[in-house]
Amino acid sequence: MKRACIVSIGNELLNGRTVDTNAHWLSGQLLTFGIPTCGVWVVGDEMDRIVSSLTEAAKVGDFIFITGGLGPTDDDLTRQAMADFLGVELEFRQELLDIIEAFFTSRKIVTPSINRMQAMIPKGANVIDNPIGTAPGIYAVAAGKEYFCLPGVPVEMRRMFDDMIRPRLKNRQGGPVSLTERVSCYGAGESIIAQQLGDMMKRGRNPLVNCTVNGGDITLHIVAEAADFETARQMIAERKRQIVGILGSIVYSTEDKTLPEVVGQLLRQKKMTLATAESCTGGLVGKLITDVPGSSGYYRGGWVTYSNELKNRELGVPEERLKKYGAVSEQVAGAMAQGAVRRTGADAAIAITGIAGPDGGTEQKPVGLVYIAVQIGKNLEVREFRFAPLSREMIRQRAALSALNLLRLKLGV
Numbered sequence: 143m144k145r146a147c148i149v150s151i152g153n154e155l156l157n158g159r160t161v162d163t164n165a166h167w168l169s170g171q172l173l174t175f176g177i178p179t180c181g182v183w184v185v186g187d188e189m190d191r192i193v194s195s196l197t198e199a200a201k202v203g204d205f206i207f208i209t210g211g212l213g214p215t216d217d218d219l220t221r222q223a224m225a226d227f228l229g230v231e232l233e234f235r236q237e238l239l240d241i242i243e244a245f246f247t248s249r250k251i252v253t254p255s256i257n258r259m260q261a262m263i264p265k266g267a268n269v270i271d272n273p274i275g276t277a278p279g280i281y282a283v284a285a286g287k288e289y290f291c292l293p294g295v296p297v298e299m300r301r302m303f304d305d306m307i308r309p310r311l312k313n314r315q316g317g318p319v320s321l322t323e324r325v326s327c328y329g330a331g332e333s334i335i336a337q338q339l340g341d342m343m344k345r346g347r348n349p350l351v352n353c354t355v356n357g358g359d360i361t362l363h364i365v366a367e368a369a370d371f372e373t374a375r376q377m378i379a380e381r382k383r384q385i386v387g388i389l390g391s392i393v394y395s396t397e398d399k400t401l402p403e404v405v406g407q408l409l410r411q412k413k414m415t416l417a418t419a420e421s422c423t424g425g426l427v428g429k430l431i432t433d434v435p436g437s438s439g440y441y442r443g444g445w446v447t448y449s450n451e452l453k454n455r456e457l458g459v460p461e462e463r464l465k466k467y468g469a470v471s472e473q474v475a476g477a478m479a480q481g482a483v484r485r486t487g488a489d490a491a492i493a494i495t496g497i498a499g500p501d502g503g504t505e506q507k508p509v510g511l512v513y514i515a516v517q518i519g520k521n522l523e524v525r526e527f528r529f530a531p532l533s534r535e536m537i538r539q540r541a542a543l544s545a546l547n548l549l550r551l552k553l554g555v
Contacts, residue, residue, distance in 0.1 A: 150165050
């Protein structure tokens with residue numbers, strides 16, 4: 143079975159300010175070809191460390207992907223590191239410089255002299271075209287291993303992978319393979335799901351079921367190893383069927399869709415519109431909904447009514463209700479949802495009010511207490527949630543996802 147390794151280069155990846163999204167994205171793309179990633183190295187801008195990481199990666203991987211360090215400045219060392227690793231010299235390519243100069247000329251900019259360095263690649267290597275930047279990629283083969291050097295800029299790296307590398311890998315598909323697909327769940331904890339699935343999650347199984355958690359959103363990764371793609375796909379399809387049969391409505395997608403995407407799909411199918419009224423989540427529900435392309439077809443809009451004054455003025459929540467029950471209450475959450483429907487004419491509404499912390503909690507109403515209301519037509523349901531007060535961010539995220547999940551369940555009836 144072919145395996146991949148990824149070497150991510152750049153000091154910025156080690157100082158806590160830049161997240162290595164390239165390795166995450168590449169790993170996911172490679173799995174679609176049945177190529178698992180068996181190691182990721184994150185390396186600073188040091189020649190010896192880069193060469194050392196390439197040496198280690200070559201011991202275990204068949205395809206080595208290197209991202210970053212292809213710019214024109216002194217700290218961009220990938221070209222020279224690859225040449226040292228391959229035991230060759232860098233050579234100047236006039237055709238590359240012509241392309242780089244044309245890039246700047248088209249923007250009416252004189253080509254900086256330092257960009258000449260980007261026209262240097264290891265002798266004997268091939269070029270991976272970069273249609274949207276000045277840093278060409280590098281492709282080399284050595285000792286039966288294939289090396290792909292790509293820019294660290296995510297948009298450039300992804301475009302070059304799609305244009306040049308994806309077709310190459312597609313033409314080489316064959317067995318044995320390792321495929322991974324996902325089942326997305328919400329509404330039960332990891333331990334409960336693991337208990338219900340039983341032996342499916344034991345190590346050594348094929349397919350193997352792994353689990354990751356993100357703010358209450360639980361993803362089951364089904365990994366199947368087989369002699370060919372079709373057999374692996376059949377194995378995964380059967381395991382998915384079994385999981386859905388056991389977990390039921392806890393599963394919201396077997397097609398790699400997000401919870402907001404699934405909710406949007408249900409709204410489109412039912413030809414319904416949605417409005418939101420948020421307090422403690424500060425507009426996060428609206429943000430998640432509008433992250434989905436085409437959401438304007440079903441999302442009317444919403445309010446962030448953080449104060450009692452706005453809850454009353456914008457949503458029509460009665461002052462006496464606010465005084466009697468408090469802003470964080472079942473009664474106010476329900477009135478917020480009703481006001482959102484009444485004032486937008488939407489078919490459905492989500493409303494959230496709670497205490498995200500870290501301050502503001504009391505013995506009666508602790509941090510993590512959230513009320514979520516969902517109204518569909520004249521049917522109103524309000525649920526109380528008590529989220530663990532791990533952090534303000536976590537409470538807000540759990541509240542927003544729980545609201546979307548409650549709407550999903552009601553729309554699915």
